[in-house]
Amino acid sequence: MNPVILIVDDDNEIRKLIDIYMKSEGYNTILAENGLIALEKLKENSVDVIILDVMMPIMNGIETCVKIREDSITPIIMLSAKSEDLDKIYGLTSGADDYLTKPFNPLELTARVKSQIRRNQMNNMTSEDVIEIDNLHINLLNREVKIIGEPREIKLTPIEYEILVLLAKNKNRVLTNKVIYESVWNEEFYGAKNSIMVHIRKIREKIENDPKNPKFISTVWGVGYMIEG
Known part of the structure; x- marks a missing residue:
């Protein structure tokens, strides 16, 4: 509102x-x-x-x-x-x-x-309005994502943001491609694995210091993705 x-x-x-x-x-x-x-x-x-x-x-x-x-x-x-x-x-x-x-x-x-x-x-703001995992800070009120201690501005697309929040809210839990797709796109999953993979890669490029060796988003091969915290 x-x-x-x-x-x-x-x-x-x-x-x-x-x-x-x-x-x-x-x-x-x-x-x-x-x-x-x-x-x-x-x-x-x-x-x-x-x-x-x-x-x-x-x-x-x-x-x-x-x-x-x-x-x-x-x-x-x-x-x-x-x-x-x-x-x-x-x-x-x-x-x-x-x-x-x-x-x-x-x-x-x-x-x-x-x-x-x-x-x-x-x-x-309450603890429910902010998700912090290590130095990853997600403000749910203004949809701001930042890495504490780093000056760089992180700009995610709406889909990228929703994927990141979904994983962060379910930290230490592996989310399948099906769960991610149907939760974010609100559509039935029809093998859109590659689309999710592309979005995960873009998120990593924006929040990870070394996207090839990600600190936040882990790939669980053959299953999906997770954030550990």
Whole structure:
């Protein structure tokens, strides 16, 4: 499910501008024109990040932030036309996670929203969200694969990723070509052994330091493949 961003600002044009940029990133949005409406929206919806203007009528951003923090740890980015250090400190001590002064660059705001989403995902991550086998690290939340201690970026195709995750989730167990094919392709196995072999070779080329002497994925001749850990 795509992240949901709550945009709270009494300026209609600013709400629309932020809405456009958030949607361009694939995020879902909820709009509110003041703090009271924002609090009502939060009762009805689960959100991932709140973009909250400070200077608003009825209930300002500081009051709204304090109220939200009574029962929520949702990341809050505050927006304000004031740039003085004291205003920034006040905003952050009221419970905000980040602070941006107006006028702001929408791309910078987008980057900060992304940062808060990533941080929140890492904070909420459980052992079930990550598979670690030796220094092979698979993040199931963002489908990231990396070798700890090595700077290289590992880019797997969707099929390669699914094969690797299947083997990793079943470490120390030999998976036959039939099991791998039917689990990943969701089709009945019709002797697609060569197709699996090609994908395994490509995965090894991306995650192994020496693909010809693989550390992670072992071939069990005549049966299938396995990851030991």
